[in-house]
Amino acid sequence: MYTMKEVCRICGRETIIKKPPRFSPQDRYGRYRRCLKKLERGLIHGGDSD
Template identity: 55%
Template sequence: MNSRIRRCPHEGRYTLSTVCPVCGRRCGPAHPARFSPQDRYGYYRRMLRRWKTSQ
């Protein structure tokens, strides 16, 4: 089942739309992705996240 609730990263408000009605920024999923020990690409995702934050 797919969750439709979204959260604005700037305001911290929850909404059903993809754009925050208050600040106009794009909203992301309200919950983190599921963790799986068999995740083949988890290492690369974490590496990319670290690379993006270091720039």
């Protein structure tokens, strides 16, 4: 369940606030992170064509 509250109204546990990572034009590893996300989602295939 998505919530902006600090405590879950169903189970009463403390929630984790998700924040997007900061964007930086100098991000050296952004290209690799985006490629890994695509691999995990199955949008592209790995380079092992043996």
